[in-house]
Amino acid sequence: MKQIKKVLGEGLHKYTMIIALVALVIFFNIASNGKMITPSNFQNLLSGNAYVLILAIGMLMVIVVGHIDLSVGSVAGFCGMVMAIAFQTWNLPWWAAVLLALAIGALVGAWNGFWVAKMGIPGFITTLGSQMIFRGAVIWISHSISVPAPSELKFFGAGHLPEWGPAFTGMNNSTLLLGVFAILFFAYSQIRQYKRTNVLRGSKEALWPTLVRIALISVIIGYLTWLFGTGRPGTSFPVPGLILVILVIVYHIITEKTRFGRHIYAVGGNKNSAALSGVNVEKTYFMTMLNMSLLAAVAGILFVGRSTAAGPSDGTGWETDAIAAVFIGGAAVSGGVGTVMATMVGGMIMAVLNSGLMLLGVGADKTQVIKGLVLLAAVAFDVYNKRPGHVSITKRLFNLNKAENKEGSPAEKK
Amino acid sequence: MEDSIILQMRDITKVFPGVRALDGVTLEVRRGEIHSICGENGAGKSTLMKVLSGVYPYGSYEGQIIYMGEEARFKNIKESENAGIVIIHQELTMIPELSITENIFLGNEIVRKGLIDWEEARQRTVELMARVGLNLNPNTPIKNLGVGQQQLVEIAKALSKNVKLLILDEPTSALNEDDSANLLELMRDLKSKDITCIMISHKLNEIAAISDAVTVIRDGRTVETYPVEAGHVDEDRIISSMVGRAIENRYPPHESHPGEVIFEVSDWCVEDPNVPGRMVCKNSSFHVRAGEVVGFAGLMGAGRTELMRSIFGHNYGVFRGGTVRMKGRELHIPTVSAAIEAGIAYVPEDRKNLGLNLLDSIRMTIVSANLKAILTGKLLDSDKELQAAEKSRTDLLIKTSSVNAGVTTLSGGNQQKVVLGKWMFTEPEVLILDEPTRGIDVGAKYEIYRLIHQMADQGKAVILVSSELPELLGMSDRIYTICEGSITGEIASRDANQEKLMRLMTTTSDVKS
Structure with missing residues (x-):
């Protein structure tokens, strides 16, 4: 037990949702006679859900700061439509249309941010208003008709990485390169962290947990690389998936490693204490709302690229999926709690449910019912675990309750 | 009968x-x-x-x-x-x-x-x-x-x-x-x-x-x-x-060496944000020397906290005039971050609602008022954060198994030390402590008192707001009294006793307002 803890680090409960996700994938794979874990299904899973997961990144930040954004679906639809019209009707080059859509997204975010930060109107009401405004606006500017999107965007919305190099690898070489790069980066950062920890603590920690960790992650990344890389010829790790991964890394760093990120958690945790610590609460609200709509624009553009046309009802209901992802990922309604990574796991659980139930031939109606129940169950599970006096189920599973205090604190080991 | x-x-x-x-x-x-x-x-x-x-x-x-x-x-x-x-x-x-x-x-x-x-x-x-x-x-x-x-x-x-x-x-x-x-x-x-x-x-x-x-x-x-x-x-x-309680030896012995006046507030006026026309601070003026501990006595609702929070970047009420000088230079501090920048720190009286984010760990709390100090480039450096937290832990004798522990796991006294650590990490010139020992036990109080003396010895100007008169008499070099928003008296601790203070705290001076 001790060994497992050394490899995986503190707080095994973090892995509860990951375990649930893996279990879900395996369950669907068995139930569908192996249709779940296939290259094309995994590619579709990422490519078809990237836009919701991108929304979920921004939504996580909004929820951590203590608000909610109900307008993301409408804003995504609006920005996608503006881009299509700019390309089709105003004959702008595709890249200029994309930039315009992003700028509109930022403007809409500033609009939401103004009402929330400056006027003190709760995000729920502000964005409920925006939801109606921009849904109306999409229908208005499009006259309820779909507008074709620039074909260049298909690459971003549903494209695959290029094929190149030797064929003996037996897989898409771009994907292979990505996988190798990911493994190297992970190993490098782990070893760097190991060295710094030793310098900082002035003690010699064993090297083996780090090595086991690297080996473990390498195997996982390696397997995924193989899975994504060995699909039909011409397919690879999807481009929208790559965009998602880049955004996840960027926003992981923003939320964990920048002052702005710290401020979001501080304001969400205790607004008054944050203000007395010199945090500009209004500015934090404003920037968080602005960022959300900017990401909504990105999601809208990717979706339009994928479906090759912008429709007047694009984005309807997306906010629900994004919000569900955030809460399944363990964020708190009262703010201050939640991480980008956990949100991604939450979003993937929803995505896998969608895909798995479809493979089993369950209709969209029943899928909706099941998704609702899963959301409730996941959050109830979280609430139950956090209630004082209850030993969490993960801990009970691993029989950790006794070891908790002693093992939980590296400083005590000296 | x-x-x-x-x-x-x-x-x-x-x-x-x-x-x-x-x-x-x-x-x-x-x-x-x-x-x-x-x-x-x-x-x-x-x-x-x-x-x-x-x-x-x-x-x-x-x-x-x-x-x-x-x-x-x-x-x-x-x-x-x-x-x-x-x-x-x-x-x-x-x-x-x-x-x-x-x-x-x-x-x-x-x-x-x-x-x-x-x-x-x-x-x-x-x-x-x-x-x-x-x-x-x-x-x-x-x-x-x-x-x-x-x-x-x-x-x-x-x-x-x-x-x-x-x-x-x-x-x-x-x-x-x-x-x-x-x-x-x-x-x-x-x-x-x-x-x-x-x-x-x-x-x-x-x-x-x-x-x-x-x-x-x-x-x-x-x-x-x-x-x-x-x-x-x-x-x-x-x-x-x-x-009239028995005065025990609850305050560490200390010899103070006040230097120049470094912090000066003049004619500070603040209006109640909820009741227009009601002034919570009326032309308050006071000064603090380097290395001096200055007490503020006043009963609940007298306006002590309001005065301090208003000075600390207009964090309370509607500002209605007054100046703050630090080392002779007039400060412009309309926001809390400007006040921190200028070298003022304020430890609020309500630890749980104003002083701490209860979701945070100790290490995140320590650096939270001065994130600039742990930047490497544009990113927060977790090594620097850990070092800062460990330094606070040893300097302030914070009793915890790990600085990664949540602040809610600490006792009231240790929580207060974490809050003090957070403000010491901003390297202030002027430290305003609002009821720093409220709700903590006698032993932890003694340690907080020692820390206050330490800060004064480092040449900081310390302002101590307290409802406990023995604490003010035992800790301060000089005491101001406030009643209904006005400063009603200034008295050197050696000339003061609880009766004198209580009288000043309960007399409305109509002369000043």
Whole structure:
């Protein structure tokens, strides 16, 4: 037990949702006679859900700061439509249309941010208003008709990485390169962290947990690389998936490693204490709302690229999926709690449910019912675990309750 | 005399985890008198009233309450109200959006055939208001009334419940002078109608003006209780029994070496953000030297916290003029971050609501007011963060298994050390400590006192706001007193004693305002 803890680090409960996700994938794979874990299904899973997961990144930040954004679906639809019209009707080059859509997204975010930060109107009401405004606006500017999107965007919305190099690898070489790069980066950062920890603590920690960790992650990344890389010829790790991964890394760093990120958690945790610590609460609200709509624009553009046309009802209901992802990922309604990574796991659980139930031939109606129940169950599970006096189920599973205090604190080991 | 006693509380003891809030308190109130209860902040006055009114139900305390000749065993407020005991709290509890009538009959509605009879309720409201000297439309929403009028409506509400014993917890603390005088007049009037009043108050002049009897509580015990003649109350006697505790050696020895004046506030004026026109700070001026500990004494609501928070980047109230100078240079500090930048740190009195984000770990809290110091490039450096946290932990003797532990795992004293650590990490020149030892045990207090001395020895200017007079006398070099928003006195600690301070804290200086 001790060994497992050394490899995986503190707080095994973090892995509860990951375990649930893996279990879900395996369950669907068995139930569908192996249709779940296939290259094309995994590619579709990422490519078809990237836009919701991108929304979920921004939504996580909004929820951590203590608000909610109900307008993301409408804003995504609006920005996608503006881009299509700019390309089709105003004959702008595709890249200029994309930039315009992003700028509109930022403007809409500033609009939401103004009402929330400056006027003190709760995000729920502000964005409920925006939801109606921009849904109306999409229908208005499009006259309820779909507008074709620039074909260049298909690459971003549903494209695959290029094929190149030797064929003996037996897989898409771009994907292979990505996988190798990911493994190297992970190993490098782990070893760097190991060295710094030793310098900082002035003690010699064993090297083996780090090595086991690297080996473990390498195997996982390696397997995924193989899975994504060995699909039909011409397919690879999807481009929208790559965009998602880049955004996840960027926003992981923003939320964990920048002052702005710290401020979001501080304001969400205790607004008054944050203000007395010199945090500009209004500015934090404003920037968080602005960022959300900017990401909504990105999601809208990717979706339009994928479906090759912008429709007047694009984005309807997306906010629900994004919000569900955030809460399944363990964020708190009262703010201050939640991480980008956990949100991604939450979003993937929803995505896998969608895909798995479809493979089993369950209709969209029943899928909706099941998704609702899963959301409730996941959050109830979280609430139950956090209630004082209850030993969490993960801990009970691993029989950790006794070891908790002693093992939980590296400083005590000296 | 025995017959005329309406209330007797015998040997009331109430224990909270770790604190003995009441320790054998005895209180006797005669029918139809105005009985004042005095005591320092935290002496146990409010707790006693909560025991009486059933907020703390029968069984959660020890001792006996004899009310109207029978033992009372109230399980909740409803039961005590049915018996005719009504408490009016310091903070008014009415619902601003509802009308006077709706508030008066809230929870006590006049129902006929399942529906509320508003017509009758309104009529009764008009009658009740007449009894407290109000002449208003009963449909007026509470939010349109002034604080003084709201207080009168509260009393009208109490009258609607057929009150026999009315408890007023610091009834005039939020009122201006006219409203206060009005309220005292009403209390005399109620007395003539055979309603007994218990008044908790800090304001000695008011107590002196209307009391028939005084009970002084200190550290959860009754110090003395005696009848007085209204208008001829010996204020000195009350003061000395309020503060007269044995002075032990609870403060570390320290020799101070004050240097130049480095922090100067002049003519600082702040308006109450909620009550336009009410000034919470009136032309306050003071200065602090390097290496000096300056105390601020004042009773609750005197405006100490408001003054400090307003100086700290206009964090409270509406700024109405005044200047701050640091080392002779005038500062422009309209925001908290500007104040931190300028070298001011403020440790708030309410640790849990203002001082800490309870979701954070110790290490995140320590650096939270000075994230700049742990940047490497544009990113926060977790190594620097850890080093800062570990340094605070050793310097301040924070008792924890790991700096990664959440702040909620700490005791009150250690939480306060974390808050101090957070502000020391901003490397301030001026450190404002607002009730730094509230709610922490004696041992932790001693350590905090040592830290305060350490900071003074490093040449920082320390401002210590405290409700505990012995603490101010034991820790400060110089003490300012505040009463109702004005600085009413400045006195060197060696010339001061608790009686002198208490007198300055309870005198409104009309000269300055």
